[in-house]
Amino acid sequence: WWKHVEPAPKDPILGVTEAFLADPSPHKVNVGVGAYRDDNGKPVVLDCVREAERRVAGNLNMEYLPMGGSNTMVDETLKLAYGENSDLIKDKRIAAIQALSGTGACRIFADFQKRFSPDSQIYIPVPTWSNHHNIWRDANVPQRTYHYYHPETKGLDFASLMDDVKNAPNGSFFMLHACAHNPTGVDPTIEQWKEISYQFKVKGHFAFFDMAYQGFASGDPERDANSIRIFLEDGHLIGCSQSYAKNMGLYGQRVGCLSLVCEDEKQAVAVKSQLQQLARPMYSNPPVHGALIVSIILGDPDLKQLWLKEVKGMADRIIGMRSSLRENIEKLGSPLSWEHITNQIGMFCYSGMTPEQVDRLTKEFHIYMTRNGRISMAGVTSGNVEYLAKAIHEVTKA
Numbered sequence: 001w002w003k004h005v006e007p008a009p010k011d012p013i014l015g016v017t018e019a020f021l022a023d024p025s026p027h028k029v030n031v032g033v034g035a036y037r038d039d040n041g042k043p044v045v046l047d048c049v050r051e052a053e054r055r056v057a058g059n060l061n062m063e064y065l066p067m068g069g070s071n072t073m074v075d076e077t078l079k080l081a082y083g084e085n086s087d088l089i090k091d092k093r094i095a096a097i098q099a100l101s102g103t104g105a106c107r108i109f110a111d112f113q114k115r116f117s118p119d120s121q122i123y124i125p126v127p128t129w130s131n132h133h134n135i136w137r138d139a140n141v142p143q144r145t146y147h148y149y150h151p152e153t154k155g156l157d158f159a160s161l162m163d164d165v166k167n168a169p170n171g172s173f174f175m176l177h178a179c180a181h182n183p184t185g186v187d188p189t190i191e192q193w194k195e196i197s198y199q200f201k202v203k204g205h206f207a208f209f210d211m212a213y214q215g216f217a218s219g220d221p222e223r224d225a226n227s228i229r230i231f232l233e234d235g236h237l238i239g240c241s242q243s244y245a246k247n248m249g250l251y252g253q254r255v256g257c258l259s260l261v262c263e264d265e266k267q268a269v270a271v272k273s274q275l276q277q278l279a280r281p282m283y284s285n286p287p288v289h290g291a292l293i294v295s296i297i298l299g300d301p302d303l304k305q306l307w308l309k310e311v312k313g314m315a316d317r318i319i320g321m322r323s324s325l326r327e328n329i330e331k332l333g334s335p336l337s338w339e340h341i342t343n344q345i346g347m348f349c350y351s352g353m354t355p356e357q358v359d360r361l362t363k364e365f366h367i368y369m370t371r372n373g374r375i376s377m378a379g380v381t382s383g384n385v386e387y388l389a390k391a392i393h394e395v396t397k398a
């Protein structure tokens with residue numbers, strides 16, 4: 001039956017983890033996948049999550065959730081994106097379902113887009129998280145790109161981005177990273193977001209926000225929602241994907257949310273029913289455990305405070321490692337500028353290293369990262385930062 005099936009290419013991000021695990025070297029370093037580590041390089045379970053788990057134990061039955069998932073979890077999650085006192089929430093204008101983390105939310109949206117706007121395309125930034133391409137490809141939505149990153153300044157190419165927004169046909173769909181852009185760590189400023197939102201209004205474009213890193217840009221989830229709030233103030237009917245993989249460390253629990261702002265409550269009811277309809281033949285209904293953890297944490301003011309403190313702690317450790325990595329490379333007398341390590345934000349540094357330089361890091365130094373030069377700063381620790389700096393200097397010096 002399957003003679004014609006060739007092996008699939010390795011995933012550019014998760015394939016790095018596989019290669020790292022297979023390397024027996026005691027010096028190996030994984031700065032590939034965006035997964036937070038403590039300063040000893042160990043995965044972290046947040047204290048708020050441990051406490052929520054304690055409360056879940058004994059109370060959990062194994063019943064199905066509804067197709068749209070946990071309403072409590074979804075309600076709490078919408079407050080994070082749209083604001084505690086959002087009129088859209090009060091007026092029940094948001095159609096939302098629990099999703100299998102950010103990937104699942106993007107995928108359901110892409111399928112929804114295909115079903116209800118079958119001739120549309122999606123504009124995706126260059127570069128973007130590699131899986132975005134897979135998601136819209138598998139949903140059969142044609143992809144276009146828009147300028148985002150400027151390789152020379154290692155910052156935002158705002159002028160070209162705005163040109164692309166202006167030149168796209170009216171009413172185009174755009175995928176935007178709400179904060180802590182992956183892989184570049186480069187976000188528009190508030191002023192730039194306002195201009196983007198204004199231009200979207202002029203052109204009648206639809207903004208779909210992927211918000212996988214809320215809290216990781218500034219350390220404060222509320223501030224990290226600024227981009228979305230600006231669009232909402234301008235009256236856009238946006239879409240949004242949210243994930244608790246990073247900011248609650250619930251990577252493997254696959255818990256997130258997909259939401260679409262609608263004209264009114266009636267439309268929101270219809271849209272939600274269609275989102276559920278998309279979920280049903282794919283996975284029927286989402287898993288219960290992660291949703292319970294999130295509901296408990298966000299539903300208890302003390303646990304929520306603890307969570308906010310822990311998110312800030314993770315963001316701060318990463319900021320500290322940015323300074324340390326930059327200082328260590330500069331100390332070695334690198335002739336190159338490494339300012340972007342501390343200018344960029346969120347979990348990643350888009351280093352500017354070439355695929356060949358990355359290959360050398362892996363072969364000669366057992367340092368694992370994606371070939372686009374992205375360093376997951378969350379994997380950098382006091383223990384490996386010097387080693388990493390030396391290796392980077394070695395492969396980048398002329």
Ligand code: LMR
Pocket residue numbers: 013014032033034035129131182
């Ligand atoms: C990443 O970009 O490393 C993360 O979002 C993990 C993933 O699923 O690719």
